[in-house]
Amino acid sequence: MDDPNIKDFESALDELETIVKTLEEGQLPLEQSLERFERGIALSRFCHTRLDDAERRIELLTEQGETRPAPVSIVGAPIADHGAGEPGADGGPSDDDVPF
Numbered sequence: 001m002d003d004p005n006i007k008d009f010e011s012a013l014d015e016l017e018t019i020v021k022t023l024e025e026g027q028l029p030l031e032q033s034l035e036r037f038e039r040g041i042a043l044s045r046f047c048h049t050r051l052d053d054a055e056r057r058i059e060l061l062t063e064q065g066e067t068r069p070a071p072v073s074i075v076g077a078p079i080a081d082h083g084a085g086e087p088g089a090d091g092g093p094s095d096d097d098v099p100f
Contacts, residue, residue: 003042009050016043 006012019040023033 003046006043006046009047012043012046016040016047019043
């Protein structure tokens with residue numbers, strides 16, 4: 001399955017994008033279109049294989065504890081629940097403090 005003409009993931013993806021664009025234009029004769037389609041399938045399989053390999057490597061590294069991202073909120077602060085949104089939770093007045 002390894003095609004010696006496919007160098008790496010990035011170049012395979014670039015070539016695949018070019019093939020898709022060319023085929024979408026619809027200007028090639030049928031035989032050339034079929035050849036480009038076959039090449040596109042080979043490139044697509046190559047890319048999927050490389051992505052699957054990368055995913056397995058990441059899972060293995062994570063399981064071994066070599067890398068594990070810490071959960072953080074959107075702003076980068078640790079996630080904590082201090083009763084946010086509850087009246088008086090921030091030390092301010094609650095409904096019980098209203099004089100009337």
